[in-house]
Amino acid sequence: MSDELPKILKYYRNPTLAKSITEKIDELARKIEENIAIMHVCGSHEWTITHYGIRALLPENVQVRAGPGCPVCITPAKDIDDAVKLALDGVVVMTYGDMSRSKGTKMSLQDAKALGADVRIIYGVQDAVQMARKEPNKEFVFFAVGMDTTAPATAYEILSSVPPNLSFLVSYRYTPSIQGSVMESNVLGIDAFISAGHSATITGMKPYYEYFLRTKKPVVFSGFEPLDILLSVYMLLRQIYENKPKLENEYTRAVTWEGNVKAQNAMEKVFDLEDGYVRGVAVFPKAGFRLKDEFKHVDTRERYGLKKGISTEDEYVTGARCGEVVMGLIDPPECPLYMKVCKPEDPKGAPMVSQEGTCWIWAHHKITNLVPKCKR
Numbered sequence: 001m002s003d004e005l006p007k008i009l010k011y012y013r014n015p016t017l018a019k020s021i022t023e024k025i026d027e028l029a030r031k032i033e034e035n036i037a038i039m040h041v042c043g044s045h046e047w048t049i050t051h052y053g054i055r056a057l058l059p060e061n062v063q064v065r066a067g068p069g070c071p072v073c074i075t076p077a078k079d080i081d082d083a084v085k086l087a088l089d090g091v092v093v094m095t096y097g098d099m100s101r102s103k104g105t106k107m108s109l110q111d112a113k114a115l116g117a118d119v120r121i122i123y124g125v126q127d128a129v130q131m132a133r134k135e136p137n138k139e140f141v142f143f144a145v146g147m148d149t150t151a152p153a154t155a156y157e158i159l160s161s162v163p164p165n166l167s168f169l170v171s172y173r174y175t176p177s178i179q180g181s182v183m184e185s186n187v188l189g190i191d192a193f194i195s196a197g198h199s200a201t202i203t204g205m206k207p208y209y210e211y212f213l214r215t216k217k218p219v220v221f222s223g224f225e226p227l228d229i230l231l232s233v234y235m236l237l238r239q240i241y242e243n244k245p246k247l248e249n250e251y252t253r254a255v256t257w258e259g260n261v262k263a264q265n266a267m268e269k270v271f272d273l274e275d276g277y278v279r280g281v282a283v284f285p286k287a288g289f290r291l292k293d294e295f296k297h298v299d300t301r302e303r304y305g306l307k308k309g310i311s312t313e314d315e316y317v318t319g320a321r322c323g324e325v326v327m328g329l330i331d332p333p334e335c336p337l338y339m340k341v342c343k344p345e346d347p348k349g350a351p352m353v354s355q356e357g358t359c360w361i362w363a364h365h366k367i368t369n370l371v372p373k374c375k376r
């Protein structure tokens, strides 16, 4: 097994194969002639595309833009504010490292920690359950952020047993609804989509079908190695050239039409979908998760009387263009703050905080030039 993994990775990073797919992409792009804008909706895809310089390998008339796929970037300021307030009031708040550094309207959980709050970094919901069990005299809150990839684990814990001193501040987002809304938007000018493979291992391809039927926009579910991305671009161009749009699966080693039905059942038992705010952008229909009424007893908002409902209130530094970066409307260097006052070591917006944020990824790779825009 130990020798197997590098072999597999070698295959998906093979330069000869990459060259041959790139030539095929060139050939198709020349035949299509028109400008093609492709969007992906995943921070891990942005990492691969930037890290391996994939944009530079694509023809001039094919552009790949980063969409709203970074969980930390899209978590509403109100939810961070709620977590900060609880922490300052003496509740132990647990969340992921990146999330703890993203500011709400006033401060981040790390800022609250500097003021004396008990904020703990965890790697998963199981850590949260264990910590709460170990210290039964303290009140614990798990600030549950992320997408459909992390929501099932929380659902399983809630369905098994949760210590009475633990509750969940749920701020999950549902990827198919977010991508679906972007597919239905005519203002962004996106022709085709690379779908997040890891999310689709859970949801399956099925929930995307209704959006596809309405929009007839080409979609390919993609893995995360450089050849996965190149092959996905090729598959999308082929759909466009042949005028046969479809939901296609490049990531066949992990994604199926039905997805992980057990995980979906657990999520459906515990959560309802409701409209969800994507920070700095808009309210997306059915993009947020809400604990069902029967789980009110573990709902942080119920337990501590937090104000419910959507708030789009935010507090951006003057000049910040985070929402436009999140929606792929601009590239990070188009924000006047990029790498001047907003840097990974002193971020002014969520896309520069998270390692899945476009600004952080571009900054990490020291990219300061703009990618030519073929279609805006």
Ligand code: SF4
Pocket (backbone or CB within 6 Å): 319, 320, 321, 322, 323, 325, 332, 335, 336, 337, 338, 339, 342, 347, 348, 349, 350, 351, 352, 353, 359
């Ligand atoms: S550079 Fe900073 S302020 Fe500008 S969009 Fe990126 S995160 Fe936001």
